[in-house]
Amino acid sequence: MTPSPSRIRRLAGAALMLLVTSLVIFLLIEAAPGDPAEIMLGTSAQADTLAALRDQLGLDRPLMVRYLAWLGGVVTGNMGQSYTYGVPVAGLIAERMLVTLPLTLMATLLAVGVSVPLGVMAAARQGRAGDGLATVFAQMGIAVPNFWIGLLLILVFALKLGWFPVGGFPGWGDAGWGDAGWGAISALILPAVALAIPQAAVLTRVTRAAVLDVAAEDFIRTARAKGLSRHRALWRHTVPNALLPVVTMLGLQIPFLISGAVLVENVFSLPGIGTLAYQALSQRDLIVVQNVVLLFAAIVLAVNAGTDALYARLDPRLKARQ
């Protein structure tokens, strides 16, 4: 099906935003102090060897040429060389993605799995016990920093009870699951919980508010007038119409999920992209910082474009106008 004009416009908009974002990142890194050649060879290296390296890395080419070269590289998977490790940045990121991706996915699934039913239950029992409890949980969940939860989880479940490792990541093992797989999973459980709790709290409140808003609509009263019980009307009419705002909110949570990942990876010393960026900053490995920040920005923009498209597809009124 040929993409409709509004979808093309939305994709073009997202692409333009990504381009502008990459330019902002590139310029900020350009302006940052620190000469890559010195970082790689140490400050004591001779001037001419430094100059030779700088030339080899093409650091002397004009700004815009280097920006476009970087962009061209990113598109073809060549993000440049890490100053400190001397290996392709893309490889580093891919390797670290094997930690961050499952971590954030586990956290999101956990958050959605807990918050949507809890939010619906709280709305269905508005004003009664269940609602009060869910609201208190949500208030608490939003207020506690996820890295603090991480520390507490380590204190209780790792140090005191010893159910989980204190931190670190044994890797996925060569092929298939085997015990290495389980080791990796168990290393991700506490971090995923720490990352999931604030998300779950926010989504519980959003789901509850969305369900309450829809429950006040006239067509719910029509459903009840057809003889549907409160429960049946809730699941057949209220919840489907309430999912739309929840999906939108999920999209808006991505930046917080990424920030959380950087913190939680740090607490549990997981070799994820968050710690990569954080260490690269302290080692002045700016090419790594540059690419990681672009990657995260791209994820945020992609998810937002995705939720907008999903919103249009899910809501028949919008689809008609497309």
Next chain:
Amino acid sequence: MLSIRNLRVTFGERPALNGIDLSLARGRTLGVVGESGSGKSVMALAVMGLLPRTARATGRIGFDGRDILTMPERDLCALRGNRIGMIFQEPMTALNPAMRIGAQIAEGLILHQGLSRRDARAKVMHLLDMVRIPRAAERIDSFPHELSGGQRQRVGIAIALALTPDLLIADEPTTALDVTVQAQILDILDDLVAELGIALMLISHDLGVIARIADDTLVLYRGTLIEQGPTERVLRRPGHDYTRTLLDALPPRVRATLRDAP
């Protein structure tokens, strides 16, 4: 079939209905007229057992020998849609925007009579014809926002009549519609009442709408029953000042039609 005895409804301390008595037999149409704040919609919701939690209702709403106010929720669910149908005022918001109209009409049939999807769909086609929606075959799978106000109100009627209830409550069914569409909706309601022999409670703030098809008329003011009787008597020889002000508020043209008739 429906007999209400001393119905009182309060929201917290605010009285909405203070002592209503009425009865409605099968095949008859009772007009309920009152301005905003008169409690006419509260009465409709009370008969459906759909009053909000904050409402307290006393008295008796007899329907086929049982009192709706004391019936357990499960029995009420079996009653709603099946034995008592309801049409609402705002066609724009009374239908689920994300569900096709065919499914919304069939829902009651599947729930109460356990029809299969295929049988329910056939019955829905018949219902769409009954409420005179043109080209039903095309329209059955459309979404509410694809229909006009008048067509949506017809879908509302189809929903309410899906299980040929004994009692139909229409709460301001034509207020949000254009005058020409209003007339069509009232005619459809009237034909169906005659054809199916159901009892209709027609609620409106406009005496002109009531007069068109109501056999008896009841006048409500701030939750109190002002006057009740055959429509002709109430219009020609109103027994209460408030009814006279209601009549007086009607445009002169409409009132003129009253004087020259026998």
Next chain:
Amino acid sequence: MRLPKSLILGAAITAIMVGAAVLSRVWTPADPTAMNIVARLQAPDAAHWFGTDPIGRDVLSIIMAGAWTSLGIAMLATAIGGAAGTLLGVTAAARGGRAERLVMGFNGVLFAFPPILSAILLGALMGPGAVTAITAIGVFMVPVFARISRAAAIQIWARDYISAARMAGKNDIRITAEHVLPNILPQIIVQLAIQTGLAILSEAGLSFLGMGVSPPTPSWGRMLSESQTYLAAAPHLVLAPGLAIAVTVLGLNLLGDGLRDLTDPRRGQAG
């Protein structure tokens, strides 16, 4: 008119925290910088209600001093970012068309830079510190407030009293000032409270990673990161700063909820 419970509780907690922060400028139970190696890592007791830290300093005093840092940075960033965001959002709603797409595109870009990420970038540029933290948190506030204020403003622009104002010869700017802003103010105030809470979490996160204020300025986030190495030996160290953050953010969220219930009674819920 009974004030919602959440408003009273939220205002009380927030007042206590702000009070502690201000008080710490003149008095704290002990000198937060006074080291006492002998009495290091002591659990909470009569002398030190929250115990002592790895170099014997009084934890309660540092927490109070830390409140000034955290609340200061959070409120400043939220105020600046919130004002800029609201201005952008309201302008986008007023002008519409290309200007609106431009503003929302600009917001889309900023939205890709959550505080931690922009702090990493800014850290590379100007190193850690209060300015980096305020900028990183403030920048991300702009798209948040722009989106909320634009959505609220668009609803107001559709009202008849705006057409009446146009017919009174008023231009977009005057209409925005006299009609749009006063009507969306309640929603903006609710967000100011809630976003300040989020800003405190961000500031704590930045300090935890060492990207916020540098020592000796006290900061809850850095206290937590220091406490990680003594998790087994002195668990009390990890509780105090975490609780301080959580309670402050809880207070601000409750304050936000209370204000929302106050201005939009329809959604008033229990608790």
Next chain:
Amino acid sequence: MTQPLLQVSRLSRHFPLGQGMVRALDDVSLTLMPEQILGVVGESGSGKSTLARIVMGLDRPTSGSVRIAGRDIFALSPRHLRQARRDFQMVFQDPYGSLDPRHRVGRIIAEPLHLDTTAPKGRDRRDLVGRLLRDVGLDAADQDRFPHEFSGGQRQRIAIARALITKPRLLVADEATSALDLTVQKQILRLILDLRDEHGIGVLFITHNLGVVDQICDSVAVMKDGRIVESGPMRQVMDHPAEPYTRRLLEAEPRLDVIGRKVRPKPS
């Protein structure tokens, strides 16, 4: 021959929708003489509200012109348009949406004075607002209260007071009574008639209700799908409609002489 108060000539307004064009207004012309009340009747989608917005200068036409008191409002410079606006004001349908909930009634009513730099200030302004409130049947002290303290009918009176403060010569009422109960509607219509007689203003009364036209209008124009299908003196159009559409509108009006189902005419 006195100059017409309002002359709308060959007015069109088209809206792009998807690939095609929606003709909300299609070559509409009408004239309103001073101190007359012209009813514009039509169902939803007939274009009557679009007409109201263009006549008030809130929207620009695709083609055609609008002359108020002899001046083409779309040819005026912004400064002249501001002065001209004193001559025409509008009352809206929804009493709950036409008053800013955050402003006191006095400030709401005085807002159009923004058009007139020489308008009274301070004490004199309060007196003027107080007089207008009494003219519309409310008390002068109401100017210190807020809109939410008033009923629908009272709010509509406040909206009318606002529309009158610059002593306009033309008032457009866009479904100004449709959202009110019949008894309140009757009072507002009588108020408009009294104000017309006292202040000598012309009224363009937009409505879907023929009963209202019957009570208040001197002449009437019937609109359908963006065009005027019939117009003329009210009595003549209402009693001897030439157009079949007008006849259908009249027949659909509620009637009291067909009481009860027995005598109801079968649908044609």
